[in-house]
Amino acid sequence: MTPDVFNGTDAVDQWTFDQNPSALQRLRNHWESFFTEDDVIKLASYGINALRIPIGFWAYDSADTPYRPGADIFLHQAILWARGQGMKVWIDLHGAPGSQNGFENSGHAGGVEWQQPENLQRTISVLQAIATKYGKLKYADVVVGIELVNEPISWGANNFNTTKEWAEKAYHDVQAVLENKRIKIVMEDAFMGPTSWLDVNQRINGNRPLNAADFAIDAHLYQVFTPDDQPLTQAEHIAKACKWSADLVLAKKANLPVYVGEWSGATNICVNSNGIIRGGTSCSTSGCQCEASLPVDQWNDGLVQQVRRYVEAQLDIWEANSSGYFYWSYKGPSAWGFDAGIRKGFIPNPVTSRRYRGQCGPI
Incomplete structure (x- = not known):
């Protein structure tokens, strides 16, 4: 890093x-x-x-x-x-x-x-x-x-x-x-996944309500490391992020606090000048930019917009269904850097503000 x-x-x-x-x-x-x-x-x-x-x-x-x-x-x-x-x-x-x-x-x-x-x-x-x-x-x-x-x-x-x-x-x-x-x-x-820990939670927290439980799970949710994630468009990444709510809801119902201790804006997408988005880390057409291979300060508005959409969808899920969340990390390359994201605009400032509401539907 x-x-x-x-x-x-x-x-x-x-x-x-x-x-x-x-x-x-x-x-x-x-x-x-x-x-x-x-x-x-x-x-x-x-x-x-x-x-x-x-x-x-x-x-x-x-x-x-x-x-x-x-x-x-x-x-x-x-x-x-x-x-x-x-x-x-x-x-x-x-x-x-x-x-x-x-x-x-x-x-x-x-x-x-x-x-x-x-x-x-x-x-x-x-x-x-x-x-x-x-x-x-x-x-x-x-x-x-x-x-x-x-x-x-x-x-x-x-x-x-x-x-x-x-x-x-x-x-x-x-x-x-x-x-x-x-x-x-x-x-x-x-x-x-958090639901794999429900048995441990039952033995430790028992039937204590969520806000009184003192054992909690940390889930790290990324879409950049596995082969299945590589070809996805940003719309597909967002749809997958929206589905993360399922496990979080099940854990909440079982009174197991879950924190998303690591997440980021990073996905392997390339945005063409005509707005077409594909998975990848490199491209050769004029005006095309890839998130993973270009310094943040060189990102154009099209790429910033797509990364922000993904960030906001995740924030909506964490706010609705988790006990808290931490971006990985404060300083880092590409979309891994929270401070860079604030400065470039792909992370909301303040974090509660939104440009793209309702991407995951009613939550």
């Missing part, structure tokens, strides 16, 4: 990056400049009222790893900035011991060893350290959620039933150290 940080190295993830002699200084330069108090003030002005902040386990326990600690200091600073703007914070354990998915976003690309017993327990220990600090009542006005782990896969080395059993144990272990019992303890759905 920030390739300039990696310049001059052959690193492919933080595990390999942190083995460079200059890693700690580069990280500090990044931490001090990438996200500042001015950014929090700007987000508040857009109508954003909460931040989901990812952090790796190594910020609290880097033993026997090459990881450089120190990120927790900047997480704490961001929490204080959020408090100053009346915003809430959800702390997301984005990288777990052993890597929960083998993706670079876990900190260590490659093998998945998260479900080894010692790594599952180590993950809980880190979560308890976070919960012990930020679950104190003095942070109750700002820290509202702790996410147990981000995007564990449910195939290969990970067994989904093991993930569910671990999440239930982790919930109880984290809950045990909280002073603020109103914090939401959130589990990413492991790519299985």
Whole structure:
């Protein structure tokens, strides 16, 4: 997401990056400049009222790893900035011991060893350290959620039933150290959908109403990674987004809070000068623009309009059927960047405003 940080190295993830002699200084330069108090003030002005902040386990326990600690200091600073703007914070354990998915976003690309017993327990220990600090009542006005782990896969080395059993144990272990019992303890759905967690929800939340439930699910909803999504037109992407409401409604009826913890405006579409839209990442006709391969500042009005339509359709679904939502991410390339979207106009400002109402019909 920030390739300039990696310049001059052959690193492919933080595990390999942190083995460079200059890693700690580069990280500090990044931490001090990438996200500042001015950014929090700007987000508040857009109508954003909460931040989901990812952090790796190594910020609290880097033993026997090459990881450089120190990120927790900047997480704490961001929490204080959020408090100053009346915003809430959800702390997301984005990288777990052993890597929960083998993706670079876990900190260590490659093998998945998260479900080894010692790594599952180590993950809980880190979560308890976070919960012990930020679950104190003095942070109750700002820290509202702790996410147990981000995007564990449910195939290969990970067994989904093991993930569910671990999440239930982790919930109880984290809950045990909280002073603020109103914090939401959130589990990413492991790519299985919120309704795959109804059994766990029943055991934890029972029949408590939605607003009183303290276990919640985080669903990440994208239309850019699977082969089936590649050929879709933007109208087809919007229709698919509208159908996401079905699972959210079922979860709501079962008193399971669901947050869309990651979503974006990104789809692989190309918009021709005559208005015809097709799936793809490149085109050669005059005036054609493709979302995935062109910097945002070069987008024409036709492309901006199509991306905004998709963004607004999703916002309508989240507002009607979820307990909350977080755009991925604040700064990023193409339609992955929320701040760029506000400036270019493919994200509403404020986020509650609409140009294209009723795309999903009555909600």
